[in-house]
Amino acid sequence: MGTPRDSTQAQAEVVVDRLEDEYPDSTISLRYSNRLELLIAVILSAQCTDERVNKETKHLFEKYDGPEDYANADQDELAEDLNSITYYNSKAGYIKSSCKTILEDHDGEVPDTMDELIELSGVGRKTANVVLQHGHDIVEGIVVDTHVQRLSRRLGLTEEEYPERIEEDLMGIVPEESWQEFTHLCIDHGRAVCTAQNPDCGDCVLADVCPSEKGDGEIDLASGDPW
Numbered sequence: 348m349g350t351p352r353d354s355t356q357a358q359a360e361v362v363v364d365r366l367e368d369e370y371p372d373s374t375i376s377l378r379y380s381n382r383l384e385l386l387i388a389v390i391l392s393a394q395c396t397d398e399r400v401n402k403e404t405k406h407l408f409e410k411y412d413g414p415e416d417y418a419n420a421d422q423d424e425l426a427e428d429l430n431s432i433t434y435y436n437s438k439a440g441y442i443k444s445s446c447k448t449i450l451e452d453h454d455g456e457v458p459d460t461m462d463e464l465i466e467l468s469g470v471g472r473k474t475a476n477v478v479l480q481h482g483h484d485i486v487e488g489i490v491v492d493t494h495v496q497r498l499s500r501r502l503g504l505t506e507e508e509y510p511e512r513i514e515e516d517l518m519g520i521v522p523e524e525s526w527q528e529f530t531h532l533c534i535d536h537g538r539a540v541c542t543a544q545n546p547d548c549g550d551c552v553l554a555d556v557c558p559s560e561k562g563d564g565e566i567d568l569a570s571g572d573p574w
């Protein structure tokens with residue numbers, strides 16, 4: 348078990364510093380070339396890997412171009428075009444409905460406020476934050492996905508369980524200029540080292556400050572269960 352810094356703020360700072368050194372090019376891994384493609388890719392990425400989404404959007408973005416194409420698409424055909432993605436039927440419906448709203452209420456443009464984005468079908472705070480950050484350069488919060496959720500708890504940055512509460516805690520301790528980067532650093536570290544089932548604490552740059560470190564630690568603070 349590592350020894351965390353005295354305050355969660357200091358702990359957050361050391362986490363950001365170390366992970367920045369480890370993953371200097373950390374950024375979003377979804378592929379897109381405009382805001383609508385970003386929105387669609389993020390909707391598709393819910394409970395699906397970015398790798399699979401990128402594979403599927405390659406042909407999707409060639410076939411459909413702009414909100415009209417999605418809004419007017421036959422929903423079954425759109426779903427078939429997404430059939431390697433988890434929950435593709437529901438996601439096809441979200442995309443079609445969101446594009447209708449974008450056409451009817453936003454002049455065909457992806458909105459740039461949290462309130463308007465979360466009105467779109469299939470868009471929650473997490474998706475909206477990603478679209479604001481990467482589509483509009485507006486950073487209003489911290490994207491909390493499964494990696495951020497797991498690492499923040501393991502590292503003692505929060506004891507909350509649900510993403511919106513975790514985000515509130517993190518916004519209070521992560522330096523604001525690092526809000527966007529924090530997510531990508533956690534994702535990179537969560538994929539490479541601090542995996543869900545078998546984190547490689549022996550090869551982790553945060554081991555000395557991590558209260559979940561497996562050395563002689565007994566508890567995975569992400570789950571609250573013994574290792």
Ligand code: SF4
Binds near residue numbers: 541552553
């Ligand atoms: S890999 Fe181990 S030491 Fe590193 S952050 Fe995850 S639980 Fe902590």
